[in-house]
Amino acid sequence: MLLVNQIRENYDQVFAGLQKRNISDAALLLDRVIALDDLRKSTQSQRDQIQAEANTISKQIGQLMKEGKSAEAQLIRERTTEIKAQIKELDEQNAKAEEDLKALLYTIPNVPHSSVPQGRSAEDNEVVLTNGTIPTLHEGKLPHWELIKKYDIIDFDLGVKITGAGFPVYKGKGARLQRALINFFLDEAMAAGYMEVQPPILVNEDSGYGTGQLPDKEGQMYFAAADNLYLIPTAEVPITNLYRDIILNETDLPVKNVGYTPCFRREAGSWGAHVRGLNRLHQFDKVEIVQITHPDQSYAALESMSSYVQGLLQKLELPYRVLRLCGGDMGFTSALTYDMEVYSAAQERWLEVSSVSNFETYQTNRLKLRFKGEDKKTQLAHSLNGSALALPRIVASILENNQTPEGILMPKVLHSYLGFDKI
RNA sequence: AGAGAGUUGGGUGAGUGGCUGAAACCAACAGUUUGCUAAACUGUCGUACGGGUUAAACUGUACCGGGGGUUCGAAUCCCCCACUCUCUGCCA
Structure with missing residues (x-):
């Protein structure tokens, strides 16, 4: 706040x-x-x-x-x-x-950074850059929800039987692709100086308040009532809360963490067109990067996180664009957010796969996350996070963009992780 | 899940109604000493919200797991909750 x-x-x-x-x-x-x-x-x-x-x-x-x-x-x-x-x-x-x-x-959201464009909705977001080539697909191209059936790699019906809609079962090469992406993302983040953490995926109420999911958005989280715990909607919650109620030394900054977790979202009432297949799920996998920085450094950190995420998309050979979100589309707690969208060539749509934000002191004020500098004074640190990356839509665009009549070609960078190069 | 014991400052740990924001020790920081290091010695060493100041100094209040109560007065007594540990049970 x-x-x-x-x-x-x-x-x-x-x-x-x-x-x-x-x-x-x-x-x-x-x-x-x-x-x-x-x-x-x-x-x-x-x-x-x-x-x-x-x-x-x-x-x-x-x-x-x-x-x-x-x-x-x-x-x-x-x-x-x-x-x-x-x-x-x-x-x-x-x-x-x-x-x-x-x-x-x-009830008062964060103050947008001066570079945030005026606007009411997603249409007013500013396209910062577009990169990569949109592939031309063969006759008879299929959207990913058809491809996964054709190659039998992700099964939604089985998920319905076990759990319900929006909980897919990944099978065979589909499961391998998930694991490869997670490992690839974690390895890349470690190489970029992030320390890997494996946090709990259920959190208590205090943590929900700390990062701003509570008190307003409890309806979006699954809740284990018997134990008063929430299933995390993103690893941002447990990872950022690691630093709740802590006074860091200035020399410890920046803190850079990365973590892989499943994420759970109830997404109540948001079903409709455009949410078929992997586009929107109740459970999905995501690798998240989090930074805690000195206030003077947070915007430099935001830019570096943005380039880092773009680097991943380039290595995966996916066409993408970067958006600077407008005031009306930005999250409640953010001061500046970049969204990364990949192009999914069969759906012929841009899909959001990452959202990188600087929260300045909005979260750290609630978290009581401070640092003590040379002058012995304590002040609030800045917190940032970003997806690097969310898997389902990455998978969707990899499947759609790389489909050929002979099969789906995997990005080169994943070959060693996958143990195969084609589905 | 049952029984018992606990929760005090960065750490260990004293403290059972007023002289306790809290002993002592350790760690940390600054200094003295020192060829360097070590040791020794001296000092500093919590957080929040106010007042005050150009900034300090200084100063009021609160905080001993969280919440409530008893009392002129609570770390200390009572109640509720959370968590931790030990034993028993169960279990990947």
Whole structure:
């Protein structure tokens, strides 16, 4: 969430940022934050003063008791009754102000970076670059949901039997392709300086709040009610939360982690056209990269993450484009997001396979993720993450783009991982 | 899952109602000493929200797993919850 001081000190900038997100009552929201914070401060300060008085009296009573002057002690004690009532009342007011303030801050999204384009929807995203050649396919080309049946490598019907729609079963070369991609992505990330972590894929409530899935998006996560745990929608949640409530040394920055996990998304109500086959699933595999950086370094880190992801797509020989998301399409917690889309030649569509974002201090404020520098001062770090990469749509485009009448050719870079070069 | 024991500052660990934001030791940091290193010695050494200052200094309050209660006063007593450990059971 945003920092109140950030709102106070950069009011105009925050206001303009929220405008970019098409929030019409931004001024109202921000003024309300400041008013609530003022209220919080004043009740807090009154409470502290009275508490200080009470503490003094308590000490006096202790002293008098020790000296055996219990009559005098009794006299002072009577005054505390009144003070206690006041403290209780101020406590309640203060707690309410704090609660209201927090609830309000939860509803305010991150301030977009100055380079974020104005816009309302995906159509207003800015195409930063397009790379690679879109293949010309033979007569009788098939979309991937036909290809997987033809070659019997992914079975949706079996998944329905075992679990339900959106939980495919990968078989034979399909399963091998999954494993090859995961290993390829992990090896590449390690070579780029990311430390591999294998986190739990169920997380508690605190972690959900830490990265911003809660309180608003609980409907998107599967929930294990008996144990109060959520299945992760992305490895971002457990990996970033590794650093919750931590004060790092400045010399530890940047922290670079990579992790492979399955991801689970309920995607309630989002079924329709365009979601056939592998395009949208309830369970899918993803390798995620996360960085924790010094505030001065986070945008350089974002660019390096973007080029890193592009490098993967180039090695996989997939045509792709990079989008800078507009204010209306950007995630709630992000300050700047690049989406990478690959072209899927049979569907004749661009498919999002990665989303790389800088959250600045929006997540670290909730996470209490700070670092201590040379000057001994603690300040919030910046957090970033990106998919590198999400598997299903990569698989879809590899299958569609490389299909030939004789079979599907695998990208060269995967051959050693696969142990075969054609499906 | 059953029974028992625990949860204190970066770590170990004292502390059963006021003099405890918290002993002691270790680690860390700065300095003295030193040819260098080590040892020794001295000092610093938590976080949050306020006040204060150009910035400090200084200062108020809170925090001993989380929440609530008793009390003039709680790390200390009571209740609820979470987690950890040990034994028993189960299990990849």
